Amino acid sequence: MSSAPPILEIKDRKQQLVADLRRSEILAAATQVFGDNGFEATRMEEIARAAQLAKGTLYLYFQSKDEIYQATVQQAIVELAALTEEHIGKESHFAGRFAAFIRVRIAFWQEKQSLYRVILSLSRDNHHRQRSMAWQLGAVRQLQAIFETAAAAGEIPPQDFLAAAWTTMDAIRGVNERRVFADQDARSTEDDTLFLTQFLLTALGAAGR
Amino acid sequence: MSSAPPILEIKDRKQQLVADLRRSEILAAATQVFGDNGFEATRMEEIARAAQLAKGTLYLYFQSKDEIYQATVQQAIVELAALTEEHIGKESHFAGRFAAFIRVRIAFWQEKQSLYRVILSLSRDNHHRQRSMAWQLGAVRQLQAIFETAAAAGEIPPQDFLAAAWTTMDAIRGVNERRVFADQDARSTEDDTLFLTQFLLTALGAAGR
DSSP, X not given: OOOOOXXXXXXXXXXXXXXXXXXXXXXXXXXXHHHHHOTTTOOHHHHHHHTXXXXXXXXXXXXXXXXXXXXXXXXXXXXXXXXXXXXXXXXXXXXXXXXXXXXXXXXXXXXXXXXXXXXXXXXXSHHHHHHHHHHHHHHHHHHHHHHXXXXXXXXXXOOOHHHHHHHHHHHXXXXXXXXXXXXXXXXXXXXXXXXXXXXXXXXXXXTTO | OOOOOSSXXXXXXXXXXXXXHHHHHHHHHHHHHHHHHOTTTOOHHHHHHHTTOOHHHHHHHOSSHHHHHHHHHHHHHHHHXXXXXXXXXXXXXXXXXXXXXXXXXXXHHHHTHHHHHHHHHHTTSHHHHHHHHHHHHHHHHHHHHHHHHHHHTTSXXXXXHHHHHHHHHXXXXXXXXXXXXXXGGOOOHHHHHHXXXXXXXXXXXXXXX
């Protein structure tokens, strides 16, 4: 996936750095505006204003609201996958790796609640839903690989790892949605993480947890 | 919850039966139209036409599209809860009751795919999302009671049954959503039901499954 802006012509490395920085600023501003107003109600003018750019300048970077939205989520997904890898890499056993996977995904969206709300609000239409499933699929594959490594090491018995990965993702998504939308009697991030980890480790038949 | 129409004045029992029947016909027609066109694009005229009623007659029963939608889902939820109770009632042990709970919920929405699509497409906005959470809460409570009975009988160890019930609902919802939206390489209802049942029974520490 290239991060090159669509129209802007980049002539040298310094210009590239400035363009990348500005792109990041636009995405951060857009996340804020989408979160405050919802996706539908947001206009390009407002994103430009929040990013302290002229509207024309904004269009040098992104041609539409949808393009900005895609780039924003894409950036978050890449960041989350990297963060997950980093935390998993520190663990030497399956139980620790699985716990890290769950912990990172709950903590990450807890921190990016307003973006998470936008993603949920958009997942209703079929076009967005297909994209959202594709984004989830990346994490499902990551988890499936963790399961297969664990099975190879004798830490969990062989089973339908694809189904188990989707169920894990569904359970994490449920917790994250309730954290974002039904926050009145929300439990702590730690409680949610601990419960899910224990419950699913048991389901997977993980020894020595 | 009263099923009395909002405007129509009912004078005797026969009239009541006719009104109830017509109400059911309207809800069936509406489910079809919502499923075909989506909620937003549907107009009251189209529901009236599908139910073979004059628009004015339709308004005797329901004052808005949203009211029809609510009544449609409410009817499905009541039907699903009754169906669940019926199948659970036939089982004498926890594993059977839990399997029945999952089986009924997957089979039910498989059969009512077009209504399920409408519910999913609406759950994006906050108003609808709150309602959808309230609908789910009914099933969560039903499941929690099943868990508590099983624990009292020594079939599963005591644990956080509310969290376990939500996780079960999340897992079923995930399966149902993928069945409805990513149907290209869908697994059979039986495979999905069996996997979830075994996986979650293990998570719950159910003995003798």
